[in-house]
Amino acid sequence: MSNLEFAPPKYAQIVQAIQTRIEDGTYPVGTMLPSEARLVREFGSGRSTVVRALQILSMQGWIEREHGRGSFVKGVPAHGAERSHAGASAFDAPENVGDTTVTAAGRAAAPAVVAEALNVPENSPLIRRQRVILDEDSPSELVTLWFPLDIASGTDLGDTGVIAIGAREHLQALKQVRPARITERLSARLATAEERRLLATEEGAPVLAILATVLNAENAPIAVADIVLPGDLHELEDSYPAT
Template sequence: MSSEEYAPPKYAQIVQAIRRRIADGTYPPGSLLPSETQLINEFHVSRPTVVRALQVLQLRGVIEREHGKGSFVKATPPAAAEEASRPGRAVLDRAEADENGSPVSVGEHPAPASVAKLLGVPEKSPVMMRRVLFRDADRPVDLVTIWCPVELAEGSALGQPEPLTAGIRQHLQHTKGLKLEHVAERLSARHPSTEEAKLLELRKTAPVLGVLASVYNGGGRPALIVDLVLPGDLHELEDAYSL
């Protein structure tokens, strides 16, 4: 078996390279990272691969991304700022169209028991479901399912089959005046369901990380449920906190 078969995915190699440059001072705190086009040319990869790498760095609290301006190294290192990996928040801020996200199932769906309990609605009552598969140049990298009350989705693009051009949090605030305020997450290590394995191109016995997040509005009740599935061989979750 060749050494290439053990090499990390291309986006992970970019993540490692950028983190090394931040650590050695090549990219100091507050500095602007090279543009997506510059990274594409340097690493000889596609734009979705570069976008995925930047999204991972953002999720880990290493950089901040500003639409139309670029990606900046955080002024305070993640450990010092006690920044945790926050997958639920990262999902809410991702623009599907910019990160090679493809909706695979959108529309009203009977609420599964776990989702109904978290949303506080009767089991199997109709709710809006939005399932999106994200890929890099090589393979699927995660699967996101958003569940929300039908009345919340009305007047928004959550029920449309096209990729969203803005993050869900920004979109709902703009279209519905809804401010999402905090997230409660549950993490699990498990095997994928049959559908998850098919969409993520995994064996049924492959490990995945599951993140089930309740997203609350100012009224103190869940407005959205985020179900995120991450292939175990592509992802790790980090945290840092004081004792």
């Protein structure tokens, strides 16, 4: 149109135009879109180009195409789910920020739940790395990372020194591990004595406990994070399409 300016490709322009019209109600939800032939005339492009735009809109969920009938407006596609991924953060958070203290690092015997998640016998030796995060000078989060010995060997994960990048990045920089997926198990329970000590909470205080397992592409466990959040300090948020 205007100049030789950076013009997006025609098909993308058509996609954009139709999205706008759906958003502003020019094409109301449920109604039929102009036919391909019509759009070809309106936009002055070949049918293949119009069809390409419609296919993209269809794949993104804006419209529905029905063979022999027409294309119909479905509406603005809902975003995917959004949530706080406590597990991912546990492995990605660096330790050199002000309010993080590494409280333990080194060998330790696997507790039952961790052993189960890592698929090793209970009390097997593992590398444990534990930190407490303060919020306004009072402890607000206790994170314990657990790694199999072979995965942690050759890394600094078992040393008490601060790791300035996230554990995941540290691991990936030194070893051939490829995290593919994280699964989390979340429950409410009372804090254990050890947790009460580290978090400075009262007896009988409820906590949100998250056990996050990092898996590689073959679904083999790479690491486990045990995250303990005092109930009165934390709220997790989650948001997803309603259909």
